[in-house]
Amino acid sequence: MTSTAVAVLLAGGTGSRMGADRPKQLLRVAGRELLAHTLDVFEACDDIDHIRVYMAAGHLDHARELVDRYGYRKVEAVAEGGADRAGSVRCALADLAGEPGDRKVLVHDAVRPLVSTRTISECVRLLDSVPALTVAVPSTDTILEVDPSGEGPTVTAIPDRSRMWRCQTPQGFRLEVLAEAHRRAAADPDFRPTDDGGVVRRYLPETPIAVVTGDEFNLKVTHPLDLRLAETLLRDRTL
Ligand SMILES: Nc1ccn([C@@H]2O[C@H](COP(=O)(O)OP(=O)(O)OP(=O)(O)O)[C@@H](O)[C@H]2O)c(=O)n1
Numbered sequence: 372m373t374s375t376a377v378a379v380l381l382a383g384g385t386g387s388r389m390g391a392d393r394p395k396q397l398l399r400v401a402g403r404e405l406l407a408h409t410l411d412v413f414e415a416c417d418d419i420d421h422i423r424v425y426m427a428a429g430h431l432d433h434a435r436e437l438v439d440r441y442g443y444r445k446v447e448a449v450a451e452g453g454a455d456r457a458g459s460v461r462c463a464l465a466d467l468a469g470e471p472g473d474r475k476v477l478v479h480d481a482v483r484p485l486v487s488t489r490t491i492s493e494c495v496r497l498l499d500s501v502p503a504l505t506v507a508v509p510s511t512d513t514i515l516e517v518d519p520s521g522e523g524p525t526v527t528a529i530p531d532r533s534r535m536w537r538c539q540t541p542q543g544f545r546l547e548v549l550a551e552a553h554r555r556a557a558a559d560p561d562f563r564p565t566d567d568g569g570v571v572r573r574y575l576p577e578t579p580i581a582v583v584t585g586d587e588f589n590l591k592v593t594h595p596l597d598l599r600l601a602e603t604l605l606r607d608r609t610l
Pocket residue numbers: 380381382383384385386387388389394395396425452453454455456457458459479480481482483591592593
């Protein structure tokens with residue numbers, strides 16, 4: 372039997388690379404805020420029972436107003452995020468501390484509004500049989516490893532592309548796995564993870580991390596160009 376999951380939407384960033392007058396998750400694209408587009412998908416997915424939003428400081432009222440305005444019924448909390456992405460995940464873990472250890476948790480970047488309900492459902496269902504997973508896509512570019520320390524970056528390795536995948540979100544975990552990995556990582560201030568699979572891989576290396584094949588539509592809105600792509604793709608989307 373497939374149990375449902377709680378979605379943790381990370382919206383605690385300030386969007387420095389976007390350079391807008393507000394965090395990019397609050398920018399209006401194709402008729403509504405990016406955060407709202409992302410909430411639309413999780414709200415529509417039958418395999419998600421609760422949604423928790425972790426918002427940038429100073430913008431909680433805006434996020435709460437948006438949740439009320441669009442009437443998202445699964446949103447059980449809009450809370451303040453942390454100083455960095457991992458900090459926002461730890462805020463969620465603190466709030467989920469009373470839940471059963473086998474609770475399914477999906478962590479998702481709020482600025483990936485084009486995630487599909489298919490991908491979310493596949494993640495939730497796979498968590499019946501694996502403790503951790505990430506969505507990813509096979510790389511169509513050759514990936515270079517570089518040494519950035521000289522006058523200009525120089526190539527140090529060109530890994531076999533057939534083994535290179537680009538990581539996306541959602542990333543899914545049994546709560547006890549994610550909580551334990553972050554508990555250990557929190558004691559290591561020099562570790563600056565860019566995703567939660569990386570936290571599990573480093574601190575619980577015996578835990579296998581399964582891969583759900585995603586799609587190229589699930590872009591992370593990071594730079595101004597991404598906004599233009601998202602606008603076009605969101606206009607064509609049907610949930
Ligand atoms: N303190 C933070 C920083 C980031 N995030 C979230 O993590 C996701 C991926 O981060 P990124 O794209 O880097 O967003 P920003 O941190 O806002 O962007 P930038 O790095 O350009 O400032 C975003 O949904 C972002 O809101 C978060 O919840 N809490």
